Amino acid sequence: MSDVLKVAVAEDEPMNQRRLVRLLEECGCAVVASFANGLELEDWLAAAPTVDALFLDIQMPGLDGLSLRASIRPELPVVFVTAYAEHAVDAFELDATDFLLKPVTTGRLVKALAKIRRALGQREDAAGGHGGSATRYAVQAGSGVVFLDLARTAYFEVEDQVVWAFAGERFRTRWKTLGEVEAFFPDAGLLRIHRHLLIRPEAVLGIRPSGGGSRVMVRMLGGAELEASRGATPRLKDILRLE
Numbered sequence: 001m002s003d004v005l006k007v008a009v010a011e012d013e014p015m016n017q018r019r020l021v022r023l024l025e026e027c028g029c030a031v032v033a034s035f036a037n038g039l040e041l042e043d044w045l046a047a048a049p050t051v052d053a054l055f056l057d058i059q060m061p062g063l064d065g066l067s068l069r070a071s072i073r074p075e076l077p078v079v080f081v082t083a084y085a086e087h088a089v090d091a092f093e094l095d096a097t098d099f100l101l102k103p104v105t106t107g108r109l110v111k112a113l114a115k116i117r118r119a120l121g122q123r124e125d126a127a128g129g130h131g132g133s134a135t136r137y138a139v140q141a142g143s144g145v146v147f148l149d150l151a152r153t154a155y156f157e158v159e160d161q162v163v164w165a166f167a168g169e170r171f172r173t174r175w176k177t178l179g180e181v182e183a184f185f186p187d188a189g190l191l192r193i194h195r196h197l198l199i200r201p202e203a204v205l206g207i208r209p210s211g212g213g214s215r216v217m218v219r220m221l222g223g224a225e226l227e228a229s230r231g232a233t234p235r236l237k238d239i240l241r242l243e
Contacts, residue, residue, distance in 0.1 A: 004028060004029065004030050005028070005029045005030070005052045005053060005113060005116060005117070006029070006030045006032045006050060006051050006052045006053075007024060007029050007030070007031055007032065007051065007052060007053045007054065007055060008031070008032055008033040008034065008035070008041060008044070008049075008051050008053075008054050008055070009021055009024070009031060009033075009034040009035070009054075009055045009056075010034070010035045010036075010037065010038055010040070010041040010054070010055070010056050010057060010060060010065065010068070011034070011035075011036070011055075011056075011057040011060075011081065012036050012037055012057060012059075012060045012061060013057075014036075016057070016081075016102060017034055017036070019103070019104070020055060020081060020104060021034055023104060023106060023109050023179075024055070024109070026106070026177045026179045026180075027106065027109055027110060027113055027177070027179040027180060027182070027183045028175065028176075028177065028179065028180030028183050028184070029113070029183075032049065032050070032051055033049070033051075036060075037060045037061050037062040037063065038056070038060050038062055038063030038064060038065060038067065038068040039062040039063045040062075041054070041056075041068065042063060042068055042071065042072075045072055051076070052077070052116065052120060053076065053077040053078065053079065053097070053116045053120075054072075054076060054077070054078045054079070055078075055079050055081055056068060056069065056078060056079070056080055056081065057080075057081055057082060058080055058081075058082040058084065059082065059084070065080055065082075066080075066094060069094045069096070070094060074095060077097040077115075077116045077119045077120065078094075078095075078096055078097055079096065079097050079098045079099070079100060079112050079115075079116070080096050080098075080099050080100065081100045081102060081104060082099075082100075082101065082102065083101065083102045085101060097112070097115050097116055097119055098111070098112040098115050098116075100112060106179055110179065110182045110183050110186060111186065113183045113186070114183070114186030114187065117183075117186070134150075134184055134185060135149060135150055135151070136148060136149055136150065137150065137165070137173065137184065137185075138173070138174055139165060139171035139172060139173050139174075140171070140172045140173075140174070145174075148165060148167050148171065149167075150185060150188060150200070151202075152167045152168070153165055153166065153167040153200055153203070154166045154167065154199070154200060154203040154220040154221040154222050154224065155197060155198060155199040155200065155203065155220055155224070155226065156173070156175075156178060156181050156190075156197070156198040156199075157196055157197055157198075158176075158177060158178050158196050159196065161176045161177075162176065163175035163176065163177065163178065163180070163181060166220070166222060166224065167222075168222060178192065178196070178197075178198045181198055182198070188200070189201060189202075189239075191232070191235065191236060191239060192232060193218060193226060193227075193228035193229060193232040193233075193236060194226070194227065194228065194229045194232065195229070197226055199218065199220065199226065201236070201239050201240065203220050203221040203222075204218055204219070204220060204221075204240060205219045205220060205221060206218075206219045207219065207228075207236070207237075207240070207242075210227055211227075211230065214230045214233065215227055215228055215229065215230050215233055216228050216233050216236065216237075218236070
């Protein structure tokens with residue numbers, strides 16, 4: 001299974017479609033096709049394109065998402081995206097991988113992508129492949145790459161669409177957004193303490209008050225001090241069992 005998930009989207013409302021496509025791309029997915037209704041997607045699937053998963057609105061003109069799911073190969077992961085919670089039972093009866101309510105949030109989308117990866121990984125295991133959660137990741141080293149252990153990494157920082165990993169020293173990763181990192185390590189418990197900072201809580205050495213007590217400075221393994229945002233501070237204290 002490739003690190004990059006290839007997905008297709010069917011959503012008849014243009015603004016919702018653009019937002020979902022943007023969130024998927026920010027989470028490291030390749031959106032290979034998007035459609036305004038189920039019939040267009042059904043015709044596209046008839047040509048057997050390379051796609052890992054589908055994100056389907058339920059209420060669409062021509063062919064709704066539930067009917068479309070019933071007509072395609074059952075092993076293809078499908079995530080339903082809808083504004084109506086009452087469709088959840090029908091969705092899971094059709095073996096939906098996940099069910100997202102609009103407006104979709106990045107955090108909830110990351111969890112759905114993790115479920116897709118698990119479903120695809122289980123399929124590879126059945127075929128003799130390799131499954132399990134990722135524990136290493138690639139960083140640039142000259143003209144090649146080397147692999148770092150997440151357990152040796154203190155934090156990730158995004159700067160000018162480049163994600164840098166801090167593991168004793170600064171390494172340039174292949175990721176462009178922190179959402180891609182979260183999607184690659186969905187079960188690692190990584191925490192955003194600021195819009196540009198993603199830390200591994202186990203690498204926190206200590207904290208001290210900042211911003212009049214509404215924020216904290218976080219001292220990380222390796223000596224770096226990072227400021228947590230006001231919104232992230234309560235969650236960080238909760239994870240560190242300080243409240």
